[in-house]
Amino acid sequence: MNGTSSPAIAVEGLTKVFGRGDRAVTALAGIDLSVDRGAVFGLLGANGSGKSTLVRVLSTLTVPTTGTALVDGIDVVAEPGRARARIGVTAQQTTLDQRLSGRENLLVLGRLCGLSRAAARRRADELLDRYALSSAADRPVSTYSGGMRRRTDIMASLILRPTVLFLDEPTTGLDPHSRNEIWDTVQELAAEGTTVLLTTQYLDEADRLAQTVALLESGHVVAEGTPQALKERIGVQLRIQLQELPTAPATQELLRAIGVVDLEVDEPSATVSGLIAAGSLTLPPILAALTDAGIGVRDIGLDQPTLDQAYLALTGGTR
Numbered sequence: 553m554n555g556t557s558s559p560a561i562a563v564e565g566l567t568k569v570f571g572r573g574d575r576a577v578t579a580l581a582g583i584d585l586s587v588d589r590g591a592v593f594g595l596l597g598a599n600g601s602g603k604s605t606l607v608r609v610l611s612t613l614t615v616p617t618t619g620t621a622l623v624d625g626i627d628v629v630a631e632p633g634r635a636r637a638r639i640g641v642t643a644q645q646t647t648l649d650q651r652l653s654g655r656e657n658l659l660v661l662g663r664l665c666g667l668s669r670a671a672a673r674r675r676a677d678e679l680l681d682r683y684a685l686s687s688a689a690d691r692p693v694s695t696y697s698g699g700m701r702r703r704t705d706i707m708a709s710l711i712l713r714p715t716v717l718f719l720d721e722p723t724t725g726l727d728p729h730s731r732n733e734i735w736d737t738v739q740e741l742a743a744e745g746t747t748v749l750l751t752t753q754y755l756d757e758a759d760r761l762a763q764t765v766a767l768l769e770s771g772h773v774v775a776e777g778t779p780q781a782l783k784e785r786i787g788v789q790l791r792i793q794l795q796e797l798p799t800a801p802a803t804q805e806l807l808r809a810i811g812v813v814d815l816e817v818d819e820p821s822a823t824v825s826g827l828i829a830a831g832s833l834t835l836p837p838i839l840a841a842l843t844d845a846g847i848g849v850r851d852i853g854l855d856q857p858t859l860d861q862a863y864l865a866l867t868g869g870t871r
């Protein structure tokens with residue numbers, strides 16, 4: 553069963569416990585996930601939340617304790633060899649030989665993957681051309697920038713044209729320019745139909761690239777949805793700049809009474825801000841209540857919370 557209608561990744565009741573007895577560590581505590589074909593799926597979580605373990609199970613490097621995981625419709629435990637033929641993995645640590653050029657690395661890997669010399673050469677040329685590395689293809693990898701190295705790592709995992717690519721924290725330690733290059737590469741891959749499971753600690757990265765994100769905490773998925781939906785779950789941010797700061801306590805009291813929570817005052821800018829549950833209040837009644845109470849307002853607005861704020865709210869702030 554690996555028709556195009558099945559999800560690219562389907563995980564049910566997945567657990568992974570390392571060790572036994574007193575020393576047992578539950579890395580995955582019952583994960584259910586479904587990733588659509590051609591999607592970028594962001595797996596977010598703090599250190600130790602279980603991201604790498606999940607990727608290791610899905611990429612056949614670790615056997616789960618219980619549960620099932622299908623990649624491209626293939627059971628990774630029952631048929632690891634067939635599953636491996638469908639997946640590419642770009643690990644956190646580079647696997648490139650720094651002394652060899654990008655082209656030589658891709659050729660060696662192509663041969664190791666079982667391609668003929670001619671086929672390996674063709675695929676290396678194709679990848680170097682496609683991912684704009686041709687001009688640096690014959691320099692040793694040790695002379696590459698961090699972004700070029702990561703892109704070559706990604707190319708190495710694409711040699712056998714995987715349908716599902718696992719990218720483990722692809723931009724950790726990169727400068728903003730190199731991060732952008734990797735983001736472009738991920739978007740191109742997804743546009744070509746490759747499913748990408750991206751683990752990251754950067755919420756802006758998930759916000760930018762992923763159609764769906766899952767927040768992992770202590771081996772559990774604590775929230776899942778589009779970045780927009782997760783932001784909406786924590787509501788919208790209300791910001792009121794007052795004409796005079798002495799009215800701040802009265803303003804806070806009034807806002808609390810109509811259901812605004814997490815109130816904060818910024819004295820230098822005479823601004824009171826707080827959170828409104830999504831869809832519960834609009835600006836006109838808030839403004840009317842303030843006017844009726846004789847509170848002078850210089851400016852008022854509603855802001856979308858960032859994915860960072862959603863993450864902190866949804867995971868209990870254990871970033």
Ligand SMILES: Nc1ncnc2c1ncn2[C@@H]1O[C@H](COP(=O)(O)OP(=O)(O)OP(=O)(O)O)[C@@H](O)[C@H]1O
Binds near residue numbers: 570606
């Ligand atoms: N081989 C192992 N033996 C014992 N415990 C392990 C092993 N691998 C992972 N763990 C534990 O499982 C939990 C999840 O670890 P995992 O590496 O999956 O988290 P992570 O979210 O990928 O973290 P990071 O962002 O640091 O890579 C942690 O408590 C970790 O210590």
